[in-house]
Amino acid sequence: MQPRQERQIDKSRELSWYEHLLVLLQMGASIEHALMVQYLYAAYSLRDDVEQARRWRETLLLIAREEMGHLLTVQNILALLGGPINIDREDYPFDTPFQSFPFQLERLTRGSLACYCYAEMPVGLEKDPKRAAEYAAIRADAEKHVRQQGKNIGAEVKHVGELYHEIVGILGDPEKIPNHCFVDAAFGQMSWDDWGRSYRGEPAPKTTTPEVAAQTGSERATLFISKATTREQAILALAELSEQGEGLVAIEELMGGAPILRAVRPSVHKIEPEDSHYGRFHAIYEELCKYEDESEFSWNVPHNPSSDYSENRPSAQGTTASRIQIESRRSRRWAGLFNIRYRMLLTWLMHALMLTRRHPPPATAHLRGQIIHRAFGEMYNIKAISEVLVKSPLKDDQDPSDLQDPKSPRAGPPFQMPFRLTLPPNERDTWRIHREAIATSLELCEKLLSDKKHVCAMETRPAARNYLAALKEADEDALLWAKSVFDGLR
Numbered sequence: 225m226q227p228r229q230e231r232q233i234d235k236s237r238e239l240s241w242y243e244h245l246l247v248l249l250q251m252g253a254s255i256e257h258a259l260m261v262q263y264l265y266a267a268y269s270l271r272d273d274v275e276q277a278r279r280w281r282e283t284l285l286l287i288a289r290e291e292m293g294h295l296l297t298v299q300n301i302l303a304l305l306g307g308p309i310n311i312d313r314e315d316y317p318f319d320t321p322f323q324s325f326p327f328q329l330e331r332l333t334r335g336s337l338a339c340y341c342y343a344e345m346p347v348g349l350e351k352d353p354k355r356a357a358e359y360a361a362i363r364a365d366a367e368k369h370v371r372q373q374g375k376n377i378g379a380e381v382k383h384v385g386e387l388y389h390e391i392v393g394i395l396g397d398p399e400k401i402p403n404h405c406f407v408d409a410a411f412g413q414m415s416w417d418d419w420g421r422s423y424r425g426e427p428a429p430k431t432t433t434p435e436v437a438a439q440t441g442s443e444r445a446t447l448f449i450s451k452a453t454t455r456e457q458a459i460l461a462l463a464e465l466s467e468q469g470e471g472l473v474a475i476e477e478l479m480g481g482a483p484i485l486r487a488v489r490p491s492v493h494k495i496e497p498e499d500s501h502y503g504r505f506h507a508i509y510e511e512l513c514k515y516e517d518e519s520e521f522s523w524n525v526p527h528n529p530s531s532d533y534s535e536n537r538p539s540a541q542g543t544t545a546s547r548i549q550i551e552s553r554r555s556r557r558w559a560g561l562f563n564i565r566y567r568m569l570l571t572w573l574m575h576a577l578m579l580t581r582r583h584p585p586p587a588t589a590h591l592r593g594q595i596i597h598r599a600f601g602e603m604y605n606i607k608a609i610s611e612v613l614v615k616s617p618l619k620d621d622q623d624p625s626d627l628q629d630p631k632s633p634r635a636g637p638p639f640q641m642p643f644r645l646t647l648p649p650n651e652r653d654t655w656r657i658h659r660e661a662i663a664t665s666l667e668l669c670e671k672l673l674s675d676k677k678h679v680c681a682m683e684t685r686p687a688a689r690n691y692l693a694a695l696k697e698a699d700e701d702a703l704l705w706a707k708s709v710f711d712g713l714r
Contacts, residue, residue, distance in 0.1 A: 249302050288447075345359070553620060554680065574645060591709070
């Protein structure tokens with residue numbers, strides 16, 4: 225069986241254009257998920273006791289939230305085409321066609337930031353005489369950083385926009401994708417009303433300085449979560465994602481093709497260059513390049529952390545990139561709790577997407593709303609547990625006082641993919657999965673709070689214990705709720 229990381233880029237003669245388009249959209253969803261996770265890990269690696277690092281952290285978290293909107297919009301277009309939902313991603317390390325750079329969880333450095341810049345960089349920037357030096361410096365740093373990750377990992381870096389340019393070009397060609405390929409799936413799509421929360425659909429008002437923006441929270445994410453019921457709406461949605469990531473340059477180039485693409489251009493939401501993902505990343509990159517010691521801004525979190533301490537676990541196939549095991553028993557329990565909550569988040573998200581497509585509203589509107597609320601709750605739990613992990617020891621033999629030193633080795637959120645991301649064909653079995661995950665989380669919370677057999681693995685920090693107690697109480701309520709829904713489906 226061909227490994228998933230060797231998927232073909234060019235259209236195979238065995239696939240129709242419709243099938244090839246679904247493959248590309250599935251890749252797009254995986255890449256959006258992967259980028260979001262890498263940005264989150266880099267954000268959590270930044271110190272909260274350094275003002276500049278706090279500002280950068282808020283920017284990265286903002287971009288990660290916007291990537292979530294991109295992921296949901298791609299699901300909507302898959303629904304429009306009658307394609308399968310995909311919120312999967314390869315576990316690290318991996319290399320997939322159109323992947324901008326090999327997936328790695330790592331602290332924010334000049335090299336990793338150059339990779340993020342290059343991923344979101346407008347295609348064709350190197351052709352602009354005024355910005356050729358900017359392009360060359362970023363590409364050189366990105367390729368150098370990728371080469372350092374492992375001798376068997378390719379040093380090629382790519383633009384995310386290349387994938388979306390190909391998707392939009394195919395989608396805009398009626399000869400390749402006839403009208404009969406589009407289905408009436410508006411009820412099976414996510415909307416901004418469901419997932420937008422407090423994030424407005426327009427750019428946040430400007431403040432006098434980035435510091436004031438970080439303190440007041442006025443630098444908000446602008447989530448594009450667009451329903452699509454026509455070819456034109458699907459192209460418009462993808463164009464907005466591309467513009468938010470790369471900026472206006474790429475969109476102008478993209479829209480210079482077929483008449484249907486040019487007709488959509490006036491409706492694309494305008495994003496100022498400095499507000500695009502590339503613009504934000506590049507601003508941080510320029511600041512970071514001014515410092516000789518880039519490590520002063522981040523905690524010493526591990527590269528590709530893992531909560532799996534088995535000595536017999538095989539390494540990732542086809543790569544030499546390493547995983548760093550979290551050896552501290554207490555930290556490993558926190559990492560395990562993180563993985564459970566990450567799995568719960570993905571399961572709630574998948575359930576919300578599946579429920580919307582299986583049963584159109586209003587029949588399931590109330591239950592779907594509760595599921596979406598659970599997904600948001602897990603986002604907050606992931607953030608809280610990440611903040612605990614980056615202030616927890618990596619090894620058991622570390623003196624607690626060592627953590628006063630920012631350069632002391634610490635744990636980090638592992639973001640390990642669950643054993644499955646598919647749901648059973650019926651609702652009752654799906655709720656059984658929810659129930660078991662909540663019960664597993666409860667068990668870990670109890671061990672962290674009161675494991676007399678392994679006292680060294682108990683949590684002693686007051687703030688962390690308070691969080692665990694609150695999470696345990698919330699899980700007990702959630703378990704009763706999940707059981708009641710499960711019993712009601714008999």
